[in-house]
Amino acid sequence: MRTLPTRTTVGIVGGGPAGLLLARLLHRAGVDCVVLESRDRAYVEQRQRAGILEQGTVDALRACGAADRLDREGLVHDGVELRWDRRGHRIDFPSLTGGRKVWVYAQTEVVKDLIALQLADGAPLLFEAQVTAVTGADTGRPVVHYRHEGVERTLECDYVVGCDGFHGVVRQAIPDGELRTFERVYPYSWFGILADVPPSCDELIYAHSPRGFALHSMRSPTVSRLYLQVPNGTDPAAWTDEQIWDELEARFAIDGDWKLERGPITQKAVLPMRSFVTEPMRWGRVLLAGDAAHIVPPTGAKGLNLAASDVIVLARAFTALARTGSTAELDAYSDTCLRRVWRAEHFSWFMTTTLHTAPGQSEFDTRLQLSQLDRIASSPHAAAELAENYAGLPVF
The missing domain is CATH 3.30.9.10 (D-Amino Acid Oxidase, subunit A, domain 2)
Structure with missing residues (x-):
């Protein structure tokens, strides 16, 4: 029987693209982490979601060694077409943005690539690990309680990151009144x-x-x-x-x-379709990322990319903490991410309300x-x- 970890620096709840990318970035930086995913591998790899990757998301996947297949099979797009009144108009991204573009590469494929890397040489990734609670969020050692292979287990962490989606357990660990939510x-x-x-x-x-x-x-x-x-x-x-x-x-x-x-x-x-934002994205030693913290309507293709930008910021912050002992970037995490979140919320709202009847x-x-x-x-x-x-x- 394999020995499961009982202690880690960063406990990541959720094995979707946000949790897996964070784990990969932390592993490359030498920061200890464990990923707990409630579903089995087959389910996670077939979860249909977004298919558009921003330049920054692709850059992050390349930086952590997870873009080999993306670069071979992803479809590079230099623009989109808008249609109305029986006419079309193309928006050319590179000429308007200084060379930036997007890629069509399904979330299922991003997840498959990250899982394969994680299982080959990354930090522990446990499937069918059902997290039931997070306790001690306001202490120096929060604990993740989970059930795996029929056994109740615990994972003691320095920090817990909730990448477990809108209905996840981690946000529920934060006491009532500590978060504000905004929704449409x-x-x-x-x-x-x-x-x-x-x-x-x-x-x-x-x-x-x-x-x-x-x-x-x-x-x-x-x-x-x-x-x-x-x-x-x-x-x-x-x-x-x-x-x-x-x-x-x-x-x-x-x-x-x-x-x-x-x-x-x-x-x-x-x-x-809904818009949703939680503020702040951190309470004590618990941090929220991706759909656990915000949701956008899909019209602007921001959901997966916002999750990626959250964990890029988080990975930088945990790396700085490990190397310098400074918590400054970690303390600024929520404010840093929310500036980009609200910009993406506005853009997604704009695209939605401009194009829908x-x-x-x-x-x-x-x-x-x-x-x-x-x-x-x-x-x-x-x-x-x-x-x-x-x-x-x-x-x-």
């Missing part, structure tokens, strides 16, 4: 599909339509990922494949010879949306603002 729930959802058909575009298409928003993305040169705005509570089974393709075609329509390619739909899911929306509000899209198409300054935020602002 949107009056529509995304109906997402995966289809075994080559993408009908070279770069993502964001479409504003009187019928509602639509997005054309991709997972690979042979798999398309597409989304439709739908009412909250929509049942995916109520839509036939033909209805889905017809609706997508109507919302992407432009004057010209562009054609939406159709193919077998392999997956359907409806995704509710709200239930009962007035013609006045629609005219404002169209005016904003016209402004982006006609002003390099407005286009640059969109491009800089989409390609990713620097990590502080």
Whole structure:
């Protein structure tokens, strides 16, 4: 029977991209850590989430040796296309941002790469380790309580980092009244599909339509990922494949010879949309990162990238603590990250409210949306603002 660690410097709860990237960065810096993930490996590696990586996220993956397959198989995108009023306009990222771009590389693949590295030569990574509580958050030695292989266990830590998502246990360890939360729930959802058909575009298409928003993305040169705005509570089974393709075609329509390619739909899911921020992102020896601290609507492609920027800041702070004994960067963690979080929240809100049609929306509000899209198409300054935020602002 293998001996499991009972003591570590940084206990990381959650083996998604945030927790795994943090563990990898800490391992490369020589900082001791342990990752506890409640699900099994197969589940974690198949969790479908984001697929757009900012320049800064790619740079971090390269720096920790986790980008070999990304560099071989990832799709580099230099821009996106906006569509409205049956016309399209391309936003060129490199020319507007000093050379920055984005990559299409699914979260499932990022996670697979990080898991393989972690199991090969990284810090301990335990699957099916169900964390039940975190105690002593306000002391010098918080303790993570978890169940693994039918046995109740504990992990004593100098610090605990919650990368366990919106419904995770770690945020619950912080007493009531110590956190403020800010939230917005949107009056529509995304109906997402995966289809075994080559993408009908070279770069993502964001479409504003009187019928509602639509997005054309991709997972690979042979798999398309597409989304439709739908009412909250929509049942995916109520839509036939033909209805889905017809609706997508109507919302992407432009004057010209562009054609939406159709193919077998392999997956359907409806995704509710919300904005959520917790302040602060630290209490005592407990720190929050990724979805445990903030959620954005997916329109701006910020979720995974915000999580990555959180743990990049955290890794720097823990490295500075190990090398110099100074807690200054760790003490500044929440304020440092929240500046970028709120910027990403605003951008995601802007993209969402500019491109979606709200239930009962007035013609006045629609005219404002169209005016904003016209402004982006006609002003390099407005286009640059969109491009800089989409390609990713620097990590502080």
